[in-house]
Amino acid sequence: MMSSKDLLVGSNGSVLVGRLRRPAGLEYFAYAKGKQSILIRKDDGQIFSIEVSHGSSPIEVIANLAASEAPLEAIENMRREGVVEGAVQYLGEDSFVGEWAPLVQTVIEKAVSVGGANNEVLVLEI
Numbered sequence: 001m002m003s004s005k006d007l008l009v010g011s012n013g014s015v016l017v018g019r020l021r022r023p024a025g026l027e028y029f030a031y032a033k034g035k036q037s038i039l040i041r042k043d044d045g046q047i048f049s050i051e052v053s054h055g056s057s058p059i060e061v062i063a064n065l066a067a068s069e070a071p072l073e074a075i076e077n078m079r080r081e082g083v084v085e086g087a088v089q090y091l092g093e094d095s096f097v098g099e100w101a102p103l104v105q106t107v108i109e110k111a112v113s114v115g116g117a118n119n120e121v122l123v124l125e126i
Contacts, residue, residue, distance in 0.1 A: 025043030037049040 028041045037051050041047045
């Protein structure tokens with residue numbers, strides 16, 4: 001089993017973390033390479049996961065969250081425009097991830113601490 005903390009600090013391989021700025025508010029996300037779903041926490045506190053469809057990359061899932069039917073290359077444009085913040089793959093030395101991972105981790109870990117019995121949604125199996 002892997003906790004959200006493990007997921008976000010990249011202790012088990014490549015991790016994608018960051019946040020989306022959407023009209024309804026911020027959405028924080030986390031994804032570990034090889035997982036079947038991406039973890040999302042909305043600004044209002046709602047936590048859920050989205051399945052990564054066969055053949056699609058997690059970055060496509062994120063891009064589609066920010067703008068429907070957005071092509072893969074649109075993620076960089078969104079990042080430059082400030083729509084997507086911190087959408088980067090963790091490879092152990094990317095300073096951009098280093099900047100955002102603690103923020104995302106804090107938000108999700110805080111949800112774990114107040115979630116009680118419902119915190120199982122934040123635990124992903126390897």
